[in-house]
Amino acid sequence: MSSFFARRFGFNRSRKKDIPGGLWSKCPSCAEMLYQEDLIKNLQVCASCGHHFPMGREQRIAMFCDPESFVEWDAAMVSEDPLEFTGTDSYVAKLKKNQEKTGYADAVSIGKGTLEGMPIGFGAMDFSFMAASMGSVVGEKITRLIENSTEEDMPVVLVCASGGARMYEGMLSLMQLAKTSGALARHAEKGLPYIPILTHPTTAGVMASFATLGDVIVAEPQALIGFAGPRVIKETTLQDLPEGFQRSEFLQDKGLIDQVVPRAELRPLIVDLLQAFMAARNPA
Ligand SMILES: [Zn+2]
Numbered sequence: 001m002s003s004f005f006a007r008r009f010g011f012n013r014s015r016k017k018d019i020p021g022g023l024w025s026k027c028p029s030c031a032e033m034l035y036q037e038d039l040i041k042n043l044q045v046c047a048s049c050g051h052h053f054p055m056g057r058e059q060r061i062a063m064f065c066d067p068e069s070f071v072e073w074d075a076a077m078v079s080e081d082p083l084e085f086t087g088t089d090s091y092v093a094k095l096k097k098n099q100e101k102t103g104y105a106d107a108v109s110i111g112k113g114t115l116e117g118m119p120i121g122f123g124a125m126d127f128s129f130m131a132a133s134m135g136s137v138v139g140e141k142i143t144r145l146i147e148n149s150t151e152e153d154m155p156v157v158l159v160c161a162s163g164g165a166r167m168y169e170g171m172l173s174l175m176q177l178a179k180t181s182g183a184l185a186r187h188a189e190k191g192l193p194y195i196p197i198l199t200h201p202t203t204a205g206v207m208a209s210f211a212t213l214g215d216v217i218v219a220e221p222q223a224l225i226g227f228a229g230p231r232v233i234k235e236t237t238l239q240d241l242p243e244g245f246q247r248s249e250f251l252q253d254k255g256l257i258d259q260v261v262p263r264a265e266l267r268p269l270i271v272d273l274l275q276a277f278m279a280a281r282n283p284a
Contacts, residue, residue, distance in 0.1 A: 139176025
């Protein structure tokens with residue numbers, strides 16, 4: 001609705017009176033009005049059509065780690081401003097704004113927890129912090145998650161989401177692709193499993209490194225997953241893109257994703273997979 005109509009007829013004001021802010025969310029897929037409390041209970045999935053809403057890191061931790069078991073590592077690690085982006089849109093200002101908005105120092109939380117009693121290294125990327133872009137802090141924390149887990153003989157489960165590399169850090173951002181991939185290779189050498197869970201959206205540098213290097217690559221339904229965006233691909237190849245292009249179901253058909261799993265089924269699946277991998281590693 002244009003601001004003219006809103007002003008002229010006061011539609012926005014009367015709607016706000018009827019629906020107290022924060023109590024209801026409208027499903028972007030089926031337009032159903034969903035009561036916030038029900039949505040939380042349903043793991044942020046629309047009960048009417050199955051649309052998966054974005055999920056914050058606390059909820060991801062609660063989903064995968066046994067209650068009170070998660071211990072966060074390096075929560076206070078913050079980025080430098082290596083390229084000295086200045087002005088009103090400076091990197092420092094942008095970081096500060098996102099830190100105040102989310103209460104976190106950067107776009108990923110990592111640590112150690114237990115899943116059905118099994119010790120795991122666990123991380124969750126959070127799209128609400130600068131589109132979960134990967135700079136040196138995100139890359140370093142994911143590397144430490146993998147390296148600490150390697151040392152402690154733990155599998156790694158990582159919920160991925162990202163808009164790509166963080167342009168404010170230039171090459172330091174791109175270095176994280178190689179660094180995280182190297183750490184995963186050493187983790188795999190010890191026979192330890194790594195399962196990335198790809199959520200909407202997982203793109204660019206993250207998709208081209210640790211998000212797609214899992215022993216089993218799992219994705220949530222309808223997640224956008226890809227390297228370059230569809231417009232860039234279309235303009236480069238001069239071809240029409242097939243329907244459903246870059247969605248998890250399409251990528252499962254093509255073999256990039258092993259399994260598309262509704263959110264409610266993720267935890268039991270990860271438990272089964274990790275138990276099978278760890279039993280194969282240490283036969284009784
Ligand atoms: Zn819906």
